[in-house]
Amino acid sequence: MYHDNYEEDDLAAEVELVTSAQYPQDADVDDGFDSEGVVSSQKQPIAVEIPDTIKNFITYFHRNVLENNIYELHTLYEVTFNKLTDRFYAKQPWPEAELISPLVDDDQVFLTLYRELYYRHIYARLSPSIQDRFHSYENYCDLFNYILNSDFPVNLELPNQWLWDIIDEFIYQFQSFCNCRNRIKNRSEEEIALLRDNPQIWSCYSVLNVLYSLIQKSRINEQLLVNKNGGDMLEAAGEYGSRPLYKMLGYFSIIGLLRVHCLLGDYTLALKMMDNIELNKKALFSRVIPCHVTTYYYVGFSYLMMRRYADAIRAFSTVLTFIQRTKQYHTRSYQFDQIAKKCDQMYALLAMCIALCPTRLDENIHNHLREKYGDQLAKMQKGEDSISVYEDLFQYACPKFISPNGPNFDDPASLSQVNEPYQHHAKIFLSDIHNQTMIPTLRSFLKLYTTMSIDKLAAFLEMDADELRTQLLMFKQRSRQQKWITGNLLEGDIVSTSDLDFCIKQDMIHIAESKVGRRYGDWFLRNITRFQDVIATLEHKN
Amino acid sequence: MAQLAMNRPEVIQSLIDGVDRYNPDNISILEEYLATQCQNEEYDLMANLAALKLYQFNPHLTNDRVIINILAKALTAVPAPDFNLCLYLLTEPMIIDESIKQLTALHQLLEQSRYAKFWETYKSDSAYEQLVSEVRGFSRAIRSIVARVVSMTHQQIASSLLESYLDLSGDDFAAFVKEQNWELKGAIVQIPVNKDNEAKTVVIRENIKFEQLTKVIGYSNEM
Structure with a gap:
């Protein structure tokens, strides 16, 4: 843990803190859209005194970075930094890197790392100006260079x-920039000029370039292949890749690309990024909980958009079960809110998947789902104004899509058009859903019979026979899906995902329902365990 | 993705697997490959998505005709979601373009299995035929989609209905039925039983894995 009393106290005290002139007092530019911060970015008052606690923290932090003291850094980074933020910088930025530079012997590497935290804090708690966004980007460039x-x-x-x-925030800021770049209404000319003259900043190509470079430098794909197929790990990893820093950055960049491609609407490419990663408990991503959650969220979402509902359900329920089981560990984490939000979004997506592809869920997950989205699920399953429910859930739970290119500043006409990538994706997704809104109703009728004539069912449903036939053709097609069996995430066989099947002989529908046999084994296993517990308790009492 | 490109050239494979896929200079390779697909009645979704990706990043390269061909090709892959996967890579202003709107309308009809209506629309305006003109065997490909869905769903179907689904009649219709190994019996077409159209009741039995038993085996050890 962090202690307030360091030996270095005197060192910090020596540092003079005359800072007034260095600070550019740029106008308080608030881009007024980002919801991440409630308080606008207040620049620090001139010549602010850095509290001693902070000075001590920074010198101590710096020393641990120099010594590569992972264990202590872990606490400093995850606990102390956040505690100090709450205490001193809840509503204002941390001191600028230039101000703390004397405390750390002007150590540029440390200052870059510090700035990364500095800007991340502005993004999380305040609202970043265009300048902040640019500087933060430049700082990432320094770091990655x-x-x-x-x-x-x-x-x-x-x-x-x-x-x-670092990787997560880098992509988050990229996404945030793409979204803010497109809203040029209410921007000053100066800001527009800044945006127009700097198209390379936060450009798609530069972001992808960073992620791919990290992957290549760390030879992470080669390492993953050796992990899977055997071979010489040292040779595969090479000089850089055998260092944990490179290896993990490379690995996280793969997950990062999964996310970026998903934000760009390229779902196949998103899943293709995961070619060498197997989704199981032993995978590296499970070492960092937010990474674990992110991975499954984007994998599941990509599957949903590819109409592979069964695979999406599997992805979501796996990670939701995991989150539930490990709840006690992350309720304390500084990222708890974020995880809880993602979790909630995944329940919303899961509800849509279940409505589109009725599937038996794990009991626990099912109960949670009903608690959170019971009403919505019922509406979607009944097909009553279900489209608006889908729309609400989609809007709440989808990632923040981005469009890769900024507005065309040379064409004033296009500037007035707001290019809203969310609308685009929602429109395509919902028109696809719209085609299948009758299916739940059809299903509920078919479940009641083993044979039935087309005319009779059409009369029940109050539609004409031809319309019913097309609905049946669609029902059949939608009950067959590509489903992952083994191999890469994109692979899969076309299988039936419905417990209800039918065939048409001329004007008669023959219906068959698959039944799940009683699960004796499961019942016995559970009761054996319970019995064993009883015996153990009895023995203990004796 | 239903139809995997079996004979994807090595050049294309290495292009879509690596970072070269982002190099705008490679667009011509992908465009030529698409032209080959259109010519030879082949289909490679991954390569076509890579082309759309390059347009997404480099709007100045965008070639409308290529996009139309890619979408027309994706129509022949229904019920796979390929058409929408392509649309997601375009932008809002692009999809309200008249040609793309027309293709989207055709796509909707196919997705909704309104085959008779599909043919009616398709033939109502020569613009439609113009849109898919570079895709060889377009009608044939659509008919095989219809055939696949019909044979998944039916064991017997009235021939008049099937004729309207396929937009075929007389000898052409008889030939098509024969080609599919279906049987024309008077006013009815008989479709052989396959795994999708038999509708059999299955009881799913529980499958106990060894891992589930480890705990119980552990207890027996303690005794």
Whole structure:
């Protein structure tokens, strides 16, 4: 844990803190859209005194970074930094890197890492100005250049959680920038000029370039292949990849690309990124909980958009079960709110999947789902104004889509058009859903019979026979889905995913329902365990 | 994705597997490959998505005719979701373009299995035929979609109905039925039983895995 009394106290005290002139007092530019911060970015008052606690923290932090003291860094990063933020910087940014530079002997690497935290804090708690966004991007460039363009692997070790946060935040800021770039209404000319003159900042190509470079430098794909098929790991990993810093950054970049492609609407490519990663408990992503959750969220979402509902259900229920089981660990985490939100979104997506592809869920997950989205699920299953329910759930639970290109500043006409990628995706998704809104009703009728004539069913449903025939053809097609069996995430066989099947002989529908046999084994196993517990308790009492 | 490209050239394979897929200079390779697909009645979704990706990142390269061909090709892959996967990579202003709207209308009809209506629309305006003109064997491909869905769903179907689904009649219709190994019996077409159209009741039995038993075996050890 972090202690307030360091030996370095005197060192910090020596540092003079005259800072007034260095600070550019730029206008308080609020881009007024980001919901992430409630308080607008208040620049610090001139010549602010940095509290001693913070000075001590920074010097201590710096020393641990220099010594690659992972264990201590873990606490400093996850606990102390957040505690101090709450205490001192809940409503204002941390001191600028230039101000703390004397405390850390002007150590540029540390200052870059510090700035990463500094801007992340602005994004999370305040609202970043265009300048903040630009500077943060430049800082990421410095950081990645330092890591990627050195003649030898850099001698730096950081906790996995931090490494994940770096990649995660990098993509988050990219997404946030793409969304804010498109809203040019109410922007000052100066800001528009900044955006127009700097198209390379936060551009798609540069972001992808960083992620791919990290993957290549770390030879993570080669490492994963050796892991899967055997071979010489040291040779596969190479000089850089055998360092944990490179290996983990490379690995997290793969997950990062899964996310970026998903945000861009390229679902097949998103899943293709995961070619060398197997979704199981032993996978590296499970070492960092937010990474674990992110992975499954985007895998599940991609499957949903590819109409592979059975696979989406499997992805969501796996991770939701995991979150439930490990609840006691992450309720304390500083990322608890974020995980809880993602979790809630995944329940919403799961509800849609279940309505589209009725499937028996794990009991626990099913109860939670009914608790959270019981009403919506019922509406979707009944097909009563279900489209608006789908729309609400989709809007709530989908990722924040981005469009890769900024507005065309040379064409004033296009500037007035707001290019809203969410609308685009929602429209296509919902029109697809719209085609299948009758299916639940049809299903509920078919469940009641073993044979029935088309005319009779049409009369029940109050539609004409031809319409019913097309509905039946569609029902049949939608009950067959590509489903993952083994291999890469994109692979799969076409299988029947419905417990209800039928065939048409001229004007008669013959219906068959698959039944789940009684689960004797499961029942006995559970009761054996319970019995064993009773015996154990009795023995204990004796 | 229903039809996997079996003979994907190595050039294309390495292109879509690596970072080269982002290189705008490669667009011509992908465009030529699409032209080959259209010519030879082949289909490769992954390669076509890679082309759309390049357009997404480099709007100035966008070639409307290529997009139309990709979408027309994706129509022949229904019921796979390929058409929508392509649309997601386009932008809002693009999909309200008249040609793409027309293709989307055709796609909706196919998705909804309104086959008779599909043919009616398709033939109502020469613009439609113009849109798919570069895709060789387009009608044939659509008919095989219809055939697949019909044979998944039916054991017997009235021939007049099937004729309207296929937009075929007389000798053409008889030939098509024969080609599918179906049997024309008077006013009825008989379709052989396959795994999708038999509708058999199955009882799913519980399958106990060894891992579930480890705990119980553990207890027996303690005794």
